[in-house]
Amino acid sequence: MTEFNNDITFKKAELNDLPYIVDIYNQTIPSRMITADTSPVTVADRITWFEAHNTTNRPLWLIQYKNKPCGWVSLSTFYGRPAFNKTVEVSLYIEEQYRGKKIGQYTMQTLEKYAQEIGICNIFCFIFGHNQPSLALFNKLGYQKWGLLPGIAELDEIKRDLVILGKQLK
Template structure:
């Protein structure tokens, strides 16, 4: 039996991958568990975000499972001030047909390896408090609660809490 890690490839996302990235992102909107967007976005909506990534310090990776695109993971600048340069925000989205295969776990571990090699010291993930699957994934990988922001989002007239999970990355 193959190890799942052997079946997963991470590649720097290309502009031609952006429609797939947007498709996967849009799949999560209706659940009201993953993103604060309330209606689908377009490729054009994400161009500036896409261009803010770079392979050297803030990657956006397309995830392939058995050579088929299955999701994406990115590191983004946290807060935009120089003092936070060694802290990043992690975003992870898996296509609905590929969830439950431990792809997310492998993706987070790969990003942590990248962080160690690139002098990133802290990884943060912003997760709605009611998104227990994502919270469980990050806690399983050693992330702990760095913050809890009560009632700061409203989705379909329901106030939602945001939890910040973080992990110190050591060499």
């Protein structure tokens, strides 16, 4: 589908990619830094979510590094009201062994270009306040703090902030 930096490619996720996508997602749960889920999800749990991304304007891409899957990225509908059709939430999950290789940065730059091509004006994300690597990535890419939900999540009896970062595309 899209190629960037020769080593990083993207393809539209297919149903047979869903077990891999779920596996990557589940790998992040124990860290208590990336998702608010506290126990693993199943492929069956994610079918409806997957189908909601099976469109041109709400993509779900498999990220490949040197032709091997290394993560996934998606754009999701925000709030489900027509006035927000040009605003999307981004989710980015990269396998731990592939982090620190600028894959997230390249992925987001490519995704932003694609989003502009399909008429998206705003991208935002929810990141836990203690997830410094993700906050640093999105700040580096020009995302600004659009909101803070203090102590809204409780993970292992510790209250955690949720930061909303966003970017208006040109």
